[in-house]
Amino acid sequence: MVVVFGGVSAFLLMWRPAIEPVELPQHFDSEQLLRGARVVEAGDCAVCHTRPGGKYLAGGLGLVTPFGTLYSTNITPDPDTGIGRWSLPAFERAMRQGISRDGHFLYPAFPYVHYSRMTDEDIRDAYMYLISGPGVHAPATPNQMNFPMNIRPLVSFWNLLFLHSDRITALPDKSQTWNRGKYLVEGAGHCAGCHTPLNALGAEKSGQSLAGGVVDGWEAPSLRGMSSGPRPWTSEQLVGYLRAQVVPNHGTPAGPMRPVSLGLARLPLADVEAIADYLLSLQAPAATRSKESSKMTPIAAQQAAGLALFQGSCAGCHAPGAAMRTIDARPGLEQTSALHATSPRNFLKTVMEGIAPVPGMPGPVMPAFSASLSDDQLEALAAYLREQTQPDEPWTDLSSTIHDLRQEAK
Incomplete structure (x- = not known):
């Protein structure tokens, strides 16, 4: 009896019914569409649901996770490959519970944990905006999830642990x-x-928001x-x-x-x-960063090499007298947050990958140096610039971070 009860309970937990398809409306309120566009933009929907070179919101972007690679889905109103048969209740269920119209569980890379806290009005406005746009026929790219996360119903147990749909309420003592x-x-x-x-299950660690x-x-x-x-x-x-x-x-x-x-x-x-x-x-948490090795000084040879690399590769845009500092508002590198961060990861990623141009915008643009600079050169450049910026706190993990970034790029 206990086994039967447990089996029934697990089935009810892991099963969700499909919601019947509908015909979408053909007329829309312009003010509601404007509100919906703002909600969609605030939710970064296009960032994940538009692959490079792809159609707007047609999906196909690969999202690499510790559990495998997911591909974002088509959220245009195409009736066959998008949300063109979704009713508002089906859309609301996806946003609040992470359940697709046909009843399958969505992976929590789709941030329904946060969307569930939105107002009914914002979710409704976002829905109307999404279904008002042009439909794009774009079949979903199959996910490549590792076992056991390729078994979608298991997400129900993740939801049981981490999905808490408390709405965001205004605090009367705040503006x-x-x-x-x-x-x-x-x-x-x-x-x-x-x-x-x-955490190990891919959920946000409690108390560390x-x-x-x-x-x-x-x-x-x-x-x-x-x-x-x-x-x-x-x-x-x-x-x-x-x-x-x-x-x-x-x-x-x-x-x-x-x-x-x-x-x-x-x-x-x-x-x-x-x-x-x-x-x-927001207040900072208690400081936990170790001060170990804070007085170490990079060797003179490395500093000289870093200076030479800066003058040859960076000074044209970032030196104090560089014309691009005025013409294109290029920052002095000593002003950037990446050079003041505890970890060198973001600075090195920027140097290695650059900043790609955005069509229709004048800049800023930065070339990628991953292929043109060796590991030793990247380390020397980073050590030199860190010395100019934070001389009492040199980065001590440059070599290992560069190695990790090279491996990740493969």
Whole structure:
């Protein structure tokens, strides 16, 4: 009897019914579509659901996880390969519970844990915007998940542990701007999805929200204590950075943050200011970083090599007298957050991968140096620039980080 009861309980936990397909409406309210476009932009939907060179929101982007590779799906209103037969209840279920219209479980790389906290109005507006666009026929690319995560019903147990759909409520003792920022960061923006360390099951570690993580080999820095760190952010700087601008003392977004910031630049300025207001209010956790080896000085030969590399490869854009500093607002490298970070990972990733041009935008653009600089040269350049920026705190893990990045690139 116990075995039967357990089997029935497991079946009920792992099974969800399909929701009947519907015919989509043909007429839409323009104001609702405008609101929906803002929700979709705040939720970074295009960042994951548009592959490089692909059609807008037609999916196909590969997302590498510790459990295998997922490919984002088509969320255009194509009736055969997209969401063109999805009703609003089916869309709401996907956003709040991670269940597709046909009843299969979605992997939590889709951030329904955060979307579940959004308002009914925002989810409805996003739905109307998505189904109003042009449909694109784009069949899903098969996922390549490792056993046992290739068995989708097992996600139900993950949800049981980590899906807590508490809505975001405004705090009466905080300003309207702060509450709006909290809603965007913790809801549609799902910032914790990248900026929080993950546990062995791929869920955000409890009690460490926004304390920093790693995404696609890039360090997603802690978003706590930004206003009081060694290089504190001002609201103006953070707003500019979030909108993909080059800002003094911190540079410009690169890596996975680049497309996110380009999306934020399309939001109303007031929303980005609200995000900055909320983030700058977060307090830093207790310092845990070791001071070991903080007094070590890089060898003179390495410093000389780093200086030569800077003059040959970087000075044309980043030296104090470089014309590009004025023409294209290229930052002095000593001003960038990557050179002041505890880890050299983001600086090295930027040098190795560069910053790709965005069609229709003048810049900033930076070439990739991965093929033209050897490991020793990358190490020398990084050590030299770190010495110019943080002479009392040299990076001691440059060689191992470069090795890791080379392996990850393969």
